[in-house]
Amino acid sequence: MSADATNPAAQGPVSPAAPRRRTRPRIDLRRLGRAALLGPAARDRLPDAIGHVAEAHRAHHPDADLEPLRRAWVLAESSHRGQMRKSGEPYITHPLAVTLILAELGAETTTLTASLLHDTVEDTEVTLDQVREEFGEEVRYLVDGVTKLEKVDYGAAAEPETFRKMLVATGSDVRVMSIKLADRLHNMRTLGVMRPEKQARIARVTRDVLIPLAERLGVQALKTELEDLVFAILHPEEYEHTRELIAENTARADDPLTEVAEEARRILREAGIPGEVLVRPRHFVSVHRVARKRGDLRGCDFGRLLVLVNEDADCYAVLGELHTCMTPVVSEFKDFIAVPKFNLYQSLHTAVARGDGQVVEVLVRTHQMHKVAEAGVVALGNPYSPATDPSAPGADDPGDGERADPTRPGWLSRLLDWQQAAPDPDTFWSTLREDLAQDREITVFRPDGGTLGLPEGATCVDAAYAQYGEDAHACIGARVNGRLATLSTVLRDGDTVQPLMGQDPASEPSRAWLDHAHTPAARIAIQRWLASHPAPAPTESADRGAAPRPEVGPGDDRAPSRAESPRAGTASRPGPASVVVAGRPGASARLAGCCTPVPPDGITAFPVRGGGVTVHRVECSAVAGMRTGGRAEVAVHWGDTTECRVTLLAESFGRPQLLADLTEAIAQLGVEVVSATVAPPMRQRVRHTYTLQLPDAARLPALMRAMRNVPGVYDVSRTQPNPPGR
Template identity: 30%
Template sequence: MIKLNKDPLYEALMKDIAHYITKEESINLITEAYNLAKEKHLGQMRRSGEPYITHPVAVTRILTELQAGPNTLVAALLHDTVEDTDLTLENIEKKFSKDISQMVDGVTKLNKLSFQNTSQADNHQKMLLAMARDIRVVLIKIADRLHNMRTLDSMSPEKQVEISRETLDIYAPIAHRLGLFRLKAELEDRSLRYVDPAMYYKVSNLVKAKKEERENSINNVIEYIKDLFEESNLRDFEIKGRIKNIYSIYKKMVNGGRQFEDIYDLLAIRIIVDKVETCYQSLGIIHAHFTPIPKRFKDYIAVPKPNMYQSLHTTVLHSDGTLFEVQIRTHEMDEVAEYGIAAHWAYKENKVYSKEREQFEIAQKLKWYAELLKITEDQDDILGSSEEFVDTVKTDIFTANVYVFTPKGEVIELPAGATPIDFAYRIHTDIGHRMVGAIVNNRIVPIDYQLQTGDVVSIKTNKNSSGPSEDWLKIAKSPHAKHKIKTFLNKDKQEQLIASGKEILDRELSNLKEEIEINDDFVKKNFEKNQLSTVLDLYLEIGKGTISAKSVIAKLVPDDNKDVILKRQLERTTRQLIATSETGVVIEGLTNPQIKLANCCTPIAGDDIIGYITKGSGIVVHRHECPNVLEFDKNRVIKAYWGSNVNRKYATWLKIIGTQRQSLLSDVIFVVNSQGISIAEISAISNAQLESIIHIKVSCTKKDEVDTLITNLHKVPQVYYVEREIR
């Protein structure tokens, strides 16, 4: 074992560690870290005048109270060295391990975060947790803040208030959410002393005024209950008392408008027994010898809180007029209630540890239990209302979010999977509409790039941008961005429908021999029942298809000319129906329209199809069963047909899934080739379920050929799924 000359600071640290760490290799590791930290911080002083090494040692000693593992203690000793000395992360990794250097790096990054904007405190809380993928980093940071609060007297009054508010807004709630309730209570009490000193000392004095009396009262009640239990032959039990911390009392008085004397759970007695049955037996004894207060009994054993908290709660009146809250639970329930997730951090030397295993166990709990654990125990202290509690549960547990920065350091919260489009619209609607590109972490990224927590995002705009497209709706993740995009597109669609309506009516008018001008007066006179008053209104309705151009012509043309006009229209329609575009698709009423077959569902002659008028791409033809059709604006969907003389090949995708075997791909290719069908593209992958997934693009003349191919592919041994793929 490494020896040090007599060093009181080191000896105090090792005394704390000795309670649960005894292995020589672990002791040596911690000693090396202490020596290195002391060497690197040599000559550095804190504002209090103490040597700087006292700070990392104090942080480490706080972590020993949670029985943190050796690596965490080493990282705590070194947590300021990279930022404040010439020691590098590479040095730490080489001398200790990558695990330790990564923890130090995590704490260093958290130290650089600025929390000036307290209105974003909740975002900061969640971002800290999200950024620190290794939760041990958060532990070190909370311990670091606690020691800073213990030595805050050396700071200026302005700094004391600023740091204390930050602690109440950010660090105390994180400690609460992670089950570090003793640390949380101390952070709160110390912060209140600087934030609201008048109330702090008022509450403190109220507590102290009758401290001896209350302690005597608690002790007397505890002794009385012990006697009662022994008379009832109860043996395996533990009874302890507590007085609520100053900040909790302050919150009840200030936020709840309650008088000090009206706080029922100011004094509490906790009874810990061996099994559930004994909990109820103990409750019976308490109620038989104390007066229970109506409506103050809660059975959280039979019906646990959402955070898995279990206990019996009752408030009783002692014969001397003192009110007590009594909590009755088993040893296991008490561990959950007292330590929460922190109980899972306790280091045990007889257990084989790895970072991955440790993190897996913690992460399992954090998904549900750590975020909720104890949030409800002091609900009226921490949260103002049940609505806020529900919102906290939804936001922190059931929603996975990312937290990114603007170039100025403002934190923006977005849904998981969010893209630069979501970020742009969160900043401002005009930024989103004029967005032409994005830079993330000083690197140009595509607009469908998925943002990660900690990314610094900058949006490039152009005032001449044509605005968002339909495709953006598929890329955006946030409801806010989608709403803004849809609003823009609806306005743009309206302009397109007006143009389309004018084109349709002009085409009909061109068949008339005489020149006819349509004005607002004509519209008001003939379409008042349709609530139309301008020519633009009329164009819009024609474009939407709610009013036909023929009905407009009917009101314009004298009766004796109507038969001639109708004959011309029928002849033209007949010609258009038998004509085909190069796609083989016919759109009724349009001559030489711009038609494109959709890439997502790859229609083939014989499929049931529809047309969709797009922005700038003409008409895109989709299969009826294409899921994208459900999202289309019905006003822009038009009828489409296959021509009678289609003579071309169409590409379509098939997806084939089968049991993973070496010759499956070659068998599939053989079946396709034997049917005389060409293969345009093919790819195959394997997944964790030992399946082979084949994507194949084939070229066929009609739907019947594809249907036959699908039937034949189903006959390939160990193939159990074949479908046309929609991308």
């Protein structure tokens, strides 16, 4: 991937992060252009002008059939003959350069064939029917998709609809966008012939739209070079300063990264681990970011070490050896092998400290991981060919949720869903721009072992919609790392999140959720629901000052009063479970309201005026206080009667019909509701207090379990009953 001489950044090493395994000389596009003017080669051999493409292609696909490339070259060259670029070169040099970029990344033959032809339908007399007849439906589809992208208007006023068209064109096959990205990269390399204002406009669209998409497609090799080219155009002074910093570092006699790399090679040799240790210089934008973050740069800040090994297990073996023989910076360790990024990226990240205090970042990955890290979806091969190795990139893995369709990564499927669900283009565009602007993603775990990729700053609301789609309207809360959490809780990388879903079909999202939604999926789903369910007009009573119903969760669940509570105040059979007072036949025993003991609780008692006793649970906090105060204890035990009365507190998230569901769960166990009250909701939580008459105290554990199993209830405990009249 060579930089064109007309590129404004071509005076310096624009893309130091590009792959360095290349051993053949750089391609001279002008020489290839002159070769193109000589006309098509004989039909019995591959034209010399695309020999470099064939060489790069065979390096990744040794058994590839080159005949489609030969025929595509013949058609493209003859169709574009006589057309010139603004730089003065024959036009055919452009599709040739785009195809070479993709071949270097490892694209399969069909993609390269479509790349050679990607401008023919737009700029020549060739038709899509001709492409289909000569090369088949798959190539025709790719060429058509790229052609549609070429017709997109990138003007500011057209941005929302522009992006919709791009997604529709890309959605069925990511290879369309792969060709578009390579096309944009070559155009950016040769942008110097354009007027400055046009350069800036194209660079801004590249920055805002295409670079984020390259990131999500995992094509880091294209992304980093595009970033540097945009940087050179939009921030020329900062670019020049960064170029000077890199030049000064390159001119230094000693290179600490080289020294650490040699030490790492020695460690691997002594451990018997086959692998390569490379110094991987940072590209311009990366150096600029590090300089802004750390201030003065030292030698180790200009690059990282890349360790390439053969097997996954070797990655962890290398990590262990480096951490044993060097000084690790534990806070820098991340395992993207066990938990790959959303764009297929896998590596171990760590850092080690030198004796002089410099910190060296280290990436450890297999050769196959490196290929995918550089080329992303381009490295997946033909997505329509069944993978022979189920562990190979591109093989379907229904368990990860991201590659069910090999032509459409999970995030792209979600984008297509968003653009269909958004109530209007502006809503779609604003939420999508926010999503594309996210530089970092986090991975959270589901209790079933699955994972969710979310942008940094995502909340439990976002996790619910990422996992359940529009069914998340029924979400009533969440648990994070096993503990109850509000829907507004911000998630951290590595958290385990479990959205708690209600079962009421009438459940609905709260407008307040928009304040906590961070992802387009969540925001668009909530906005769509709100748009289709406008708030009701105020009633006459409300106009006269009646209090509005409070929003407490997915629905407007107001706290029912005591009179509204089912069976509130119902008369019950009198008397608690029988208690026998030792040495005091016939003495009355009253169960203490502070701990409401029931069989088979361990109990004790203390005498009260009138000759009776008050019975407490042994572990009641009041017992310790009375013992300390010298109060005499009376021995008691449960009698034969096991009927008892108990007060339970159920804590829950607010939702419609919750009180009725709780009462039904209680009734199914043959327990009578003496009274039921609901405290006013606070922060989406509701407290229900029940005084219950149990025909058998042994049913209490089962009763409490049944109440906890009611959707929305997160805790049930025994408590003191409310005093009469409250």
